[in-house]
Amino acid sequence: MGSGRAGYHRQMDGHTLAAWTQAAGSILAIIAAFLISYLQHQSTLKVLRTQRRDLNVGKLDVLYALAEQARTLVEKANAEIQGDVASYFERDIDANDLWGLHEAFDAVVMCDLPSANTVFAILRLKEVTRHMPNIVQRAVDDLAEQGGVSPFTRYESEDLRHATNWACIKLSEERAAAEELR
Numbered sequence: 001m002g003s004g005r006a007g008y009h010r011q012m013d014g015h016t017l018a019a020w021t022q023a024a025g026s027i028l029a030i031i032a033a034f035l036i037s038y039l040q041h042q043s044t045l046k047v048l049r050t051q052r053r054d055l056n057v058g059k060l061d062v063l064y065a066l067a068e069q070a071r072t073l074v075e076k077a078n079a080e081i082q083g084d085v086a087s088y089f090e091r092d093i094d095a096n097d098l099w100g101l102h103e104a105f106d107a108v109v110m111c112d113l114p115s116a117n118t119v120f121a122i123l124r125l126k127e128v129t130r131h132m133p134n135i136v137q138r139a140v141d142d143l144a145e146q147g148g149v150s151p152f153t154r155y156e157s158e159d160l161r162h163a164t165n166w167a168c169i170k171l172s173e174e175r176a177a178a179e180e181l182r
Contacts, residue, residue: 053181056114060175063108063122067168070101070125074164077132081139081149081157095133102129118174121167128160128167135160 077098105126113119135157139149 053178057175057178059112060114060118060171060178063118064168064171064175066101066104067121067125067164067171070098070105070129071164071168073098073101074128074132074161077136078157078161081136082154095136098129098133102126105129114178115174117170121170121174124163124167128164132157132160 105122108122108126110119110122113122135153138153139157142149142153
């Protein structure tokens with residue numbers, strides 16, 4: 001009887017060991033599946049973040065190029081206004097270029113922009129490119145009617161020049177920050 005019980009305990013120990021081994025294997029398989037899933041998820045997130053950063057950098061590059069074009073045109077317009085532009089036809093600035101930039105800035109989807117500073121810069125550039133052609137025309141009219149550009153028109157033109165410079169600086173900063181994240 002004693003040897004039967006010992007055999008039974010040994011047999012139970014073998015079954016118990018097999019059950020524990022199976023349980024440990026199941027737990028390891030669950031942990032491995034979780035880790036593999038987690039690592040795949042992290043890898044996917046990393047790819048998505050990289051794609052989003054690249055997309056943001058691309059957007060900021062385009063917006064900065066448009067902003068620089070706006071700055072160039074606004075600088076020319078302001079220089080003409082400050083220097084008493086001679087006539088509408090002798091101007092170095094074409095209002096259609098500013099209107100084209102206004103349409104480009106107006107078409108930007110604000111919720112797709114990477115930051116609040118970018119949104120503010122684009123909104124400001126949109127307003128500048130909308131107002132500057134009118135100010136240039138007002139300067140031409142002032143010159144024809146009064147023999148010189150009014151101080152108010154000069155002030156507005158200079159204000160828009162400052163606003164354009166501010167927007168370009170903000171876009172440059174945003175572009176540099178996005179580039180650093182790469």
